Amino acid sequence: MKFLPLQTPNRTIMTPGPVEVDPRVLQAMSTPILGQFDPAFTSIMNEVMEMLRYLFRTDNKWAFPIDGTSRSGIEAMLVSIIEQGDKVLIPIYGRFGYLLTEICERYGADVTTIEREWGTVFDPEDVIREIKKVQPKIVAIVHGETSTGCMQPLEEIGKACREMDVILVVDAVATIGGTDVNVDEWQLDGVIGGTQKCLSVPSGMAPITYNDRIEKIVLSRKKVERGIRTELDQQMATGQTIISNYFDLSQLQDYWSPRRLNHHTEATSMLYALREGLRLIMEEGLDNRFARHRLHERALMAGLEAMGLTLFGDKRFKLPTVTCVNIPQDVDGESVRRMLLDEFGIEIASSFGPLHGKIWRIGTMGYSCRKENILKLLTALEAVLIYHGVRINRGEGAQAALSMYGKQRKESAFSSVVHR
Numbered sequence: 001m002k003f004l005p006l007q008t009p010n011r012t013i014m015t016p017g018p019v020e021v022d023p024r025v026l027q028a029m030s031t032p033i034l035g036q037f038d039p040a041f042t043s044i045m046n047e048v049m050e051m052l053r054y055l056f057r058t059d060n061k062w063a064f065p066i067d068g069t070s071r072s073g074i075e076a077m078l079v080s081i082i083e084q085g086d087k088v089l090i091p092i093y094g095r096f097g098y099l100l101t102e103i104c105e106r107y108g109a110d111v112t113t114i115e116r117e118w119g120t121v122f123d124p125e126d127v128i129r130e131i132k133k134v135q136p137k138i139v140a141i142v143h144g145e146t147s148t149g150c151m152q153p154l155e156e157i158g159k160a161c162r163e164m165d166v167i168l169v170v171d172a173v174a175t176i177g178g179t180d181v182n183v184d185e186w187q188l189d190g191v192i193g194g195t196q197k198c199l200s201v202p203s204g205m206a207p208i209t210y211n212d213r214i215e216k217i218v219l220s221r222k223k224v225e226r227g228i229r230t231e232l233d234q235q236m237a238t239g240q241t242i243i244s245n246y247f248d249l250s251q252l253q254d255y256w257s258p259r260r261l262n263h264h265t266e267a268t269s270m271l272y273a274l275r276e277g278l279r280l281i282m283e284e285g286l287d288n289r290f291a292r293h294r295l296h297e298r299a300l301m302a303g304l305e306a307m308g309l310t311l312f313g314d315k316r317f318k319l320p321t322v323t324c325v326n327i328p329q330d331v332d333g334e335s336v337r338r339m340l341l342d343e344f345g346i347e348i349a350s351s352f353g354p355l356h357g358k359i360w361r362i363g364t365m366g367y368s369c370r371k372e373n374i375l376k377l378l379t380a381l382e383a384v385l386i387y388h389g390v391r392i393n394r395g396e397g398a399q400a401a402l403s404m405y406g407k408q409r410k411e412s413a414f415s416s417v418v419h420r
């Protein structure tokens with residue numbers, strides 16, 4: 001046999017996803033398979049729904065994962081509510097705003113976009129003014145733009161959408177589980193999360209939640225299949241049939257309801273992984289988890305700046321889970337990344353579009369977001385930059401992070417916040 005058993009190198013992953021997975025999640029994934037209608041399995045499905053309501057901070061009836069990567073959750077949400085010609089407004093401030101646009105256009109929406117320069121976010125007033133002008137059925141927006149390291153405040157937009165009876169769909173793939181996403185308080189109607197980012201579960205599922213405003217649209221668009229669905233279903237079907245089978249939320253919610261109407265075969269091992277990832281989040285507590293992400297982000301930023309590097313983007317709207325660093329002049333950013341990976345086993349990310357070759361993106365997400373990783377990265381980056389002839393403040397980076405952690409230790413002597 002020319003193929004050896006699978007063997008992968010040990011990596012320290014400091015990208016905006018996929019990130020390192022907690023060993024307890026990996027262990028859960030090797031749990032034996034159960035049949036999809038086995039009560040032992042359906043009770044796990046119900047537990048996951050309950051845990052997702054905690055994660056999203058919602059009382060919504062519907063909170064379950066879509067099988068597929070994060071964009072599968074985005075597609076399921078959008079294809080299930082967009083009818084041919086529906087007006088959708090998309091405020092774009094980075095790459096993933098374009099993904100929302102592309103998906104909405106494919107599903108036949110009449111899309112209006114407004115754009116902000118990469119590295120900043122929208123003043124909510126500007127979005128609200130545009131909503132009044134366009135009068136869309138749906139506003140779709142990204143919460144945390146991994147491409148620029150910026151985070152859009154959503155509270156005012158949520159309130160305005162509710163008052164104007166507009167549906168608000170939010171891509172919270174990069175923020176869920178790493179920083180606050182308060183679905184009910186911020187009045188978000190449909191929200192999509194991701195697993196391979198701050199949940200520290202492998203890529204392959206997209207947890208979503210949506211409220212009764214969205215459910216009403218979904219039910220009006222139900223495809224009536226003879227022999228499976230009831231007469232009541234038939235009476236409610238007044239809208240255009242949802243054009244996707246795999247992403248049809250009306251069928252998916254029947255599968256996740258006590259009716260357990262067959263749709264796809266649930267991704268057994270991924271569900272085990274998601275359940276364990278969510279259990280670990282509940283064990284840590286959301287607020288402690290957000291504080292941990294903030295702490296390591298602050299230590300990283302302090303280290304990078306002490307080294308003499310500069311950060312990209314408007315700091316007032318910085319995404320706590322991604323830090324963007326301006327690549328110093330006269331150095332090949334890709335060569336630095338390659339050396340970090342080859343010599344130190346550390347991965348950081350490059351960037352897209354207008355920022356390609358201009359910034360590195362460093363993720364502090366989930367299980368990857370811990371002290372040893374921050375200190376390893378700062379130490380290795382210093383060595384690699386010196387090797388590349390970049391003039392930096394030698395010996396300052398890790399020290400600045402260490403003193404940030406020292407300060408934290410003193411502070412936490414007076415509080416009960418737990419940091420790993």
Ligand SMILES: *Cc1c(COP(=O)(O)O)cnc(C)c1O
Pocket residue numbers: 016017069070071072096142144145146171172173174194203
């Ligand atoms: C990563 C990411 C996605 C896409 O996720 P996939 O799992 O690759 O489909 C979408 N939106 C945002 C904001 C992301 O960071």
